[in-house]
Amino acid sequence: MIDIFGVPLLALLGQMLLGLVNGSFYALLSLGLAVIFGLLNVINFAHGAFYMMGAFAAWGLLTWTGIGYFGALLLVPPLIGLLGLVVDRLLLKRIAHLDPLYGLLLTFGLALVLEGGFRYQFGVSGESYEVPESLQGALDVGFMVIPKYRLWVIVVSTLVCLSTWLIIEKTRLGSYLRAATENPTLTQAFGINVPLMISLTYGFGVALAGLAGVMAAPIFQVAPLMGSNLIIVVFAVVVIGGMGSILGSVVTGLGLGLVEGLTKVYWPEASSTVVFVLMALVLVLRPAGLFGRSA
Amino acid sequence: MIRIVFCWLLRALSPSLWATLTLTLCTLQAQAAYSDNVVKIGVLTDMSGPYSDLAGPGAIVAAQMAVEDFVARQKPDFKVELVTADHQNKGDIAANKAREWFDREQVDVVSELVTSSTALAVMKVAKEKNRLALITGAGSSRITNEDCNDVTAHWAYDTYATGSGTGKAVVQQGGKTWFFLTADYAFGQSLEKDTTAVILANGGKVLGAVRHPFPSTDLSSYLLKAQASGAQVIGLANAGSDTINAVKQASEFGITPKQTLAGLLMFITDINSLGLKATQGMYLTEAFYWDMNQDTRTWSQRFYARHQKMPTMVQAGLYSALTHYLEAVKATRSDDTQVVMTQMRKMPVNDFFSHNGKLREDGLMQHDMYLMQVKKPSESHYPWDDYFVRATIPGAQAFQPLALSRCPLIHK
Numbered sequence: 166m167i168d169i170f171g172v173p174l175l176a177l178l179g180q181m182l183l184g185l186v187n188g189s190f191y192a193l194l195s196l197g198l199a200v201i202f203g204l205l206n207v208i209n210f211a212h213g214a215f216y217m218m219g220a221f222a223a224w225g226l227l228t229w230t231g232i233g234y235f236g237a238l239l240l241v242p243p244l245i246g247l248l249g250l251v252v253d254r255l256l257l258k259r260i261a262h263l264d265p266l267y268g269l270l271l272t273f274g275l276a277l278v279l280e281g282g283f284r285y286q287f288g289v290s291g292e293s294y295e296v297p298e299s300l301q302g303a304l305d306v307g308f309m310v311i312p313k314y315r316l317w318v319i320v321v322s323t324l325v326c327l328s329t330w331l332i333i334e335k336t337r338l339g340s341y342l343r344a345a346t347e348n349p350t351l352t353q354a355f356g357i358n359v360p361l362m363i364s365l366t367y368g369f370g371v372a373l374a375g376l377a378g379v380m381a382a383p384i385f386q387v388a389p390l391m392g393s394n395l396i397i398v399v400f401a402v403v404v405i406g407g408m409g410s411i412l413g414s415v416v417t418g419l420g421l422g423l424v425e426g427l428t429k430v431y432w433p434e435a436s437s438t439v440v441f442v443l444m445a446l447v448l449v450l451r452p453a454g455l456f457g458r459s460a
Numbered sequence: 461m462i463r464i465v466f467c468w469l470l471r472a473l474s475p476s477l478w479a480t481l482t483l484t485l486c487t488l489q490a491q492a493a494y495s496d497n498v499v500k501i502g503v504l505t506d507m508s509g510p511y512s513d514l515a516g517p518g519a520i521v522a523a524q525m526a527v528e529d530f531v532a533r534q535k536p537d538f539k540v541e542l543v544t545a546d547h548q549n550k551g552d553i554a555a556n557k558a559r560e561w562f563d564r565e566q567v568d569v570v571s572e573l574v575t576s577s578t579a580l581a582v583m584k585v586a587k588e589k590n591r592l593a594l595i596t597g598a599g600s601s602r603i604t605n606e607d608c609n610d611v612t613a614h615w616a617y618d619t620y621a622t623g624s625g626t627g628k629a630v631v632q633q634g635g636k637t638w639f640f641l642t643a644d645y646a647f648g649q650s651l652e653k654d655t656t657a658v659i660l661a662n663g664g665k666v667l668g669a670v671r672h673p674f675p676s677t678d679l680s681s682y683l684l685k686a687q688a689s690g691a692q693v694i695g696l697a698n699a700g701s702d703t704i705n706a707v708k709q710a711s712e713f714g715i716t717p718k719q720t721l722a723g724l725l726m727f728i729t730d731i732n733s734l735g736l737k738a739t740q741g742m743y744l745t746e747a748f749y750w751d752m753n754q755d756t757r758t759w760s761q762r763f764y765a766r767h768q769k770m771p772t773m774v775q776a777g778l779y780s781a782l783t784h785y786l787e788a789v790k791a792t793r794s795d796d797t798q799v800v801m802t803q804m805r806k807m808p809v810n811d812f813f814s815h816n817g818k819l820r821e822d823g824l825m826q827h828d829m830y831l832m833q834v835k836k837p838s839e840s841h842y843p844w845d846d847y848f849v850r851a852t853i854p855g856a857q858a859f860q861p862l863a864l865s866r867c868p869l870i871h872k
Contacts, residue, residue: 176688183681281508288513288769290704290733296712303714309684312712384712385677386704386733390510394677394701429672429681434644437673 172430179309180430181423186315186384188422189322190377194395195402195414196326197373200333203409204346204366207257207268212399213392214276215371219245219378220387221283224294234297237379245375250368257367258360276393283389291388318380325376326415333411342366401444407457417455494795495566498539501527501782502561504554504582505572505597507546510700514727514772515574515597520544521767522775523571526782536790543567547578554578555585562589568795569594569785572778576600576647583612590797594785596777599725600647601654601860604824608867611797612823613804616777617747619647621829621858623655623697623724625745629831629851630693630722631664638722639691640669641682641706643698648674651697651724667691674698679706680713687715695722704730711738727772731846736837744832745858748773748813749847752830755812770844780813781825817855822867829858 167174194216201209222244223237232240252275260267300314333339345352345359353359378392385391402421406413421440428436447455503523505515527540543565547554554573561567562585570586573579574597586593587609595603596616603614627638638659642648648671656666667689670682683706686694694710696703703723710716716738723730723744731739750760750770759779763771771779788803789795809817809825817827832847840846862870 176684179684180681183678183684187678284508284512288729288733289508289510290513290701290729292733293708293735293738295737310714312714314712384709386701386708388701388704390701391677394675426681430685433670433672433682435673437676 170431175308177427177430179311180426182306182309182311183315184423184426184429185419186318186422187425188419189319190381190395190418191399191402191422192326192415192418193322193373193377193380194399195406195418196329196411197370197377198399198403199406199409199411199414200329200373201367201370202403203411204342205257205261205268205363206265207272207367208265209367209370210269210273210396211252211276211279212272212371212374213394213396214279215245215249215374215392216378216381216395217283217389217392218248218279219375220294220382220385220391221287221292221378222375223379223382224292224387227294228292234300234379234383237382238376241379242372242376245378246368246372249371250364252371253364253367258364261363276396280389280393287389289389291386291391294382294387296383314383318384321380322377325373329373330411330415398440401440405440405444405447405454407454410454410456410458413454413456494538494789494793495568498541498566499786499789499795500541500543500561500565500567500569501785502558502565502567502570503542503544503572503778504547504557504570504578505544506549506574509549511549511574511597513729513733513769515572515774518763518767518769518771518775519572519574519597519778521763522771522779523782525763525766526779526786530783530786534786534790536786538789538795540786547573547575549575549578551577551581555581558582558585558593559589562586562591568592568797569782571595571782572597572774574598574774576602579603580607583607583609586611592785592797592801594778594781596781597774601650604820604822605860605866608822608865608869610823610869611801613781613801613819613825614823615781615825616773617745617829618824618859619651619725620654620860621747621853622745623651624658625829625831625853625858626722626724626743627655627658627664627695628662629745629853630720630743631659631662635693635720635722636664637691638664638666638693638695639686639689640666640695640697641679641686642669642671643674643702644671645674647699648697652695655695655697655724669697672698672702675700675702677701677705678709680709682706683710683713683715687713687719691719693720693722695724696726697724699725700730704734707734707742708738717741727774728770728844728846729772731834732770732844736835736840736846739834740836742834743850744834745829745853746773746832746847747827747829748776749830749832749849750776751845751847752849759812776813780809780811780817783811784809784819820862822862822865822870824859826855826859828855829853 222241226232226237296314303310303312349359402418406417428439505519506512545557558570569592571594573595576598579595579598583593593612595614599619601618601620640652642652721742726744788800792799792803805819814827819825830849831851833850
């Protein structure tokens with residue numbers, strides 16, 4: 166068997182596939198962040214908390230109403246998105262004219278409050294959510310046996326990321342959105358309801374976090390701190406990809422998942438640091454990020 | 461002084477005569493040995509962080525029960541007060557709080573102290589101020605080895621007992637080859653080291669280990685390495701959310717039940733939140749299980765009525781430690797640290813938590829530990845019916861022998 170730096174090729178391929186699964190989560194979450202930052206100029210620190218609430222919503226639907234995974238996949242994102250709309254209308258709107266730093270502080274505080282509330286209610290160990298029956302079991306893909314559910318995650322998140330990118334870059338609605346970011350006053354003068362679009366965008370970005378939460382529930386423990394464990398890495402992804410760049414966040418998310426996966430094989434101790442080393446390098450060499458346009 | 465000696469002699473030689481003199485000079489003199497006639501207990505714990513389920517608010521409930529039960533049973537002639545605080549798992553916060561309690565609030569004993577860094581920090585302050593530290597939550601074996609002192613008691617468990625207990629039992633039951641998933645910091649490494657020694661000593665073999673960053677959410681790639689190693693047993697030398705995610709993902713990848721997982725430090729709250737489907741068949745070592753006998757059940761059900769969760773060994777251990785402390789205060793009629801410590805070492809610890817427990821010179825409370833195996837969902841008949849007790853590990857075998865102790869107090 167061929168070895169690459171002492172690791173059999175097949176095992177390496179398996180590890181890369183696992184890296185892609187994690188990358189899919191990074192991509193989904195950083196996509197939402199990028200959309201929100203690109204269009205609202207808000208650095209949404211509450212993203213991890215919305216992701217956590219997505220997972221808890223899935224768990225709650227199953228436990229209290231008996232609605233299973235696929236139902237949750239359809240119901241939870243709009244639900245969390247709606248919550249995002251409320252947050253935008255009640256809180257973010259009031260500070261929209263201020264420096265983005267205020268948005269960061271506000272959403273950070275919101276994240277702490279939300280996580281604290283869930284911790285109080287559910288305890289830190291959290292709850293367990295089963296893999297849906299139709300996606301249980303594993304598939305032999307030649308070089309490894311991978312749980313079907315993990316493949317499903319890759320497929321769904323790639324589809325969602327692609328369609329979001331298409332909507333924003335290739336449709337009329339997307340062009341309105343982009344115009345509204347570029348010059349809100351002028352866009353409004355053309356008769357487009359910019360404040361509504363901005364609220365909807367925030368709701369959409371947050372809904373993506375909710376979706377990621379539902380997809381994560383069967384893999385990770387549904388716990389109040391699950392979002393804060395992930396969100397820092399996701400921010401690094403957004404910075405590396407280029408703040409606000411949609412394609413950048415998706416490609417970087419998947420790419421960093423791979424890099425992290427490979428680091429876990431060759432130097433596990435460094436696997437949580439490698440993303441930040443890359444971020445530092447990118448900031449030094451290309452401050453606007455890999456896909457960002459420099460201001 | 462003469463009066464004290466006289467009273468002490470009288471009490472030692474003729475308890476019945478002494479008892480009749482309740483309102484004499486002796487009692488008045490003896491009462492003065494309590495500082496301000498109040499015994500003040502501090503519970504310093506993690507109220508909202510990663511260990512708040514296994515210690516935290518439940519530990520405070522256990523401490524309240526200990527105080528209420530003691531007062532109701534013994535009707536002491538001193539007041540017992542309880543103060544509590546959150547140390548946020550940070551050594552500096554814990555040390556500052558303890559210092560404030562000792563200096564300004566006349567706290568006599570600081571207890572619980574989950575997370576080894578807080579325990580080690582508070583032990584030093586306690587030594588400096590000559591007050592007691594009763595540790596139930598922290599696990600590091602350093603507490604009674606390199607860092608031991610004469611004002612500290614380590615009550616519920618340590619990493620040596622949980623790691624080696626599980627290691628030995630699993631090897632003896634046929635799990636000869638091991639692979640470790642180790643959290644890459646002092647705690648994980650010492651857990652791996654202690655357990656490896658026991659595995660080798662019992663004829664087992666360690667095929668490899670992977671050190672993962674703390675905390676990690678996705679442990680599947682390490683689990684695949686463990687799977688590829690072909691080891692019969694995967695030892696989880698980590699704790700909290702790392703262990704929980706590892707167990708969940710091992711079941712997702714179909715690694716269990718083909719390979720066995722051994723949790724080297726797990727609590728019943730971890731098992732309960734993971735569910736039996738993912739954890740069935742796992743071995744782990746605990747100092748306490750609520751459903752072991754009538755005594756444990758009676759106490760635990762009272763605890764459950766107040767906390768809506770069954771107690772962990774940390775919470776039950778805190779009740780036991782504080783009760784033992786209060787009994788020693790009553791017996792010596794003093795809250796002087798050294799007097800009480802000497803008495804605590806003298807009295808055996810016999811309660812629902814520990815049988816024939818003994819507080820050793822190095823500060824370790826040596827007691828029986830139990831090897832548990834997690835039940836299958838079909839074998840569990842009511843909530844929290846999680847374990848089979850597979851073996852009782854006698855205290856002398858469960859903990860590090862005193863002869864091997866690295867505690868300077870032993871070899872002086």
